[in-house]
Amino acid sequence: MTSREPEKKEAHTPETRTADHAEVHSTLPTAMTGRASPAKAAVGDKPVFAYIASLPQPQRGIAETIDALAATTLPNLQRSVKWGMSYYGVGDGWCFSCGGFAGHVKLMFINGTALDPVPPVTPMGMGKSTRGVELESPHDIDHAQIAAWMKQVTSVPGVGKR
Numbered sequence: 001m002t003s004r005e006p007e008k009k010e011a012h013t014p015e016t017r018t019a020d021h022a023e024v025h026s027t028l029p030t031a032m033t034g035r036a037s038p039a040k041a042a043v044g045d046k047p048v049f050a051y052i053a054s055l056p057q058p059q060r061g062i063a064e065t066i067d068a069l070a071a072t073t074l075p076n077l078q079r080s081v082k083w084g085m086s087y088y089g090v091g092d093g094w095c096f097s098c099g100g101f102a103g104h105v106k107l108m109f110i111n112g113t114a115l116d117p118v119p120p121v122t123p124m125g126m127g128k129s130t131r132g133v134e135l136e137s138p139h140d141i142d143h144a145q146i147a148a149w150m151k152q153v154t155s156v157p158g159v160g161k162r
Helices: 045-053 059-073 143-153
Strands: 016-019 022-025 078-082 085-089 094-101 104-109 131-135
Touching (some): 045 078, 059 085, 059 094, 059 143, 078 094
Antiparallel strands (some): 078 085, 085 094, 104 131
């Protein structure tokens, strides 16, 4: 389930340094140019934290804020890296994802058409019922609305088995 978005600009080979066992990129990771992310699929907090740490600013700050909001909003939160993005779930399946792209972060709710109000963005390649928002800055994050969507989406069936 990779994104089929048109490539926004050529990918650059990331310059990396090691910090707390996570690669930190000073240029855009391949995923952020519209291609599949190099982040490997893995279940748990550590791979998600490493994925988020690999993002450049402001995407890293946005993803950190979304992750922290999810952790404080949803008891028993489960994390995973799938298809080059962080995935979050509670109960039986994954409920939403958060991924860095050039110029923004996509926060996508699986079964987002069941949310009230329905998030405005219909992503390409992520399923007919997925909806979300594109966040360009930490200031774009409507904490109350996103927390409400997080709570709502956990009440409808997620996808896949964790």
